[in-house]
Amino acid sequence: MGCGRVGSTLAQSLEGSGHSVAVVDQNPDAFRRLPGEFTGKKVTGVGFDRDTLVQAGIEDAYAFAAVSDGDNSNILSARVVRETFGVEKVVARIYDPQRAEIYQRLGIPTVATVRWTADQVLRRMLPLGATDEYRDPSGRVRLAQVDFHPGWVGRTVRAIEETTGARVAFVSRFGDGTIVTDRTVLQENDVLHVLMGSEEAPAVERLLTRAPRTEVD
Numbered sequence: 001m002g003c004g005r006v007g008s009t010l011a012q013s014l015e016g017s018g019h020s021v022a023v024v025d026q027n028p029d030a031f032r033r034l035p036g037e038f039t040g041k042k043v044t045g046v047g048f049d050r051d052t053l054v055q056a057g058i059e060d061a062y063a064f065a066a067v068s069d070g071d072n073s074n075i076l077s078a079r080v081v082r083e084t085f086g087v088e089k090v091v092a093r094i095y096d097p098q099r100a101e102i103y104q105r106l107g108i109p110t111v112a113t114v115r116w117t118a119d120q121v122l123r124r125m126l127p128l129g130a131t132d133e134y135r136d137p138s139g140r141v142r143l144a145q146v147d148f149h150p151g152w153v154g155r156t157v158r159a160i161e162e163t164t165g166a167r168v169a170f171v172s173r174f175g176d177g178t179i180v181t182d183r184t185v186l187q188e189n190d191v192l193h194v195l196m197g198s199e200e201a202p203a204v205e206r207l208l209t210r211a212p213r214t215e216v217d
Contacts, residue, residue, distance in 0.1 A: 001025070001047030001077050002068030006093065008033035010065060015040055022056040025068070047077040050084065063089035071095055078108050107137045133193065142201055143169060146194045148186070151211035158182035163212065164204045166196035 001007070003025040011034060014021045021040035024047045025031065031042045045052030047066060058064070064081045066074035071094050078092040091109045094100040100112035134143040152160065157168045157180045171178050172191035178184075186192070196204050 001064070001066045001074070002093075003027075003030035003033055003042075004067070004069060005033070006067045007065075010067065011040060012038065020057075022061075024052060024056050047073060048080045050080065053081065053085065058085050058087065061085070061087050063087065064091075066090075066092040068093075071099060075099075075103055075108065078103075082108070101139070104135060105137060105139050135198070140198055141195070142198050143193060143195050144201065146192050146205060146208050148192055148208045149211045150188075152186050152208065153188050153190075155186055155212060156182065157184045157186070159212070160186070160192075160208070164194075164196075164207050165200060166194045166204045169193045169195045 001024045003011070003023050007023060007025070008030075011021050011023050015038060022043060023031065023034065023040060024043045024045060026044065026046050028042075028044045034040075034042070041056055043052060043056040045055070047053070047068060058081060061081075064078070064087050066077040066081075068074055068077075074092040074094065078090045081087045082090045091111060092103065093113055094103065094110045095113050097112040100110040103110050131145045132142055133145055135141065160166075160168055161182070168180050168184075170193050171180055171184070171186070172193065173187065174189075192208070194204060194208075
């Protein structure tokens, strides 16, 4: 739902990957953002209207993305799709980060646009400590990209886990994700992705953004 820049890009990416796609927007002019070769459905209507959703094929849908420019419309559409039509893979774009956290805890995966953009800009300017990449619906478990002190370069994943009590999920190295073992050695310019409890996150960030003790190996 939503054929703005995000929605049209998503639609093209999904169709390019071989998926059948339907796009819903209440403004028919919005469909001009789609390329001429787009073969998916274009449905004019409100994204939380049941008849509109049925016309778009929601009864056979595997997933639904609400990416219009309105928080209320996105959340309402996501709830209708999940609760009325039983679609499990639902995500909503939310501009208000506080509301995004609330809906996330209610089990509606959200992308908080403003917070994500700010985090990405700041990460390119300053070391942040940690940036969330995923939180479970309860908010108790986090997968986060965590900055680390240069002193950790050359240390093993095992040393990191023993020191922090967290789990290293993977590292991004030269742009590629790499599954780690306890013997994997952290290299310069690696991006560290850590799985941890939300309550433990501040301590994990504090440990990793400081130089490790000399006895750690």
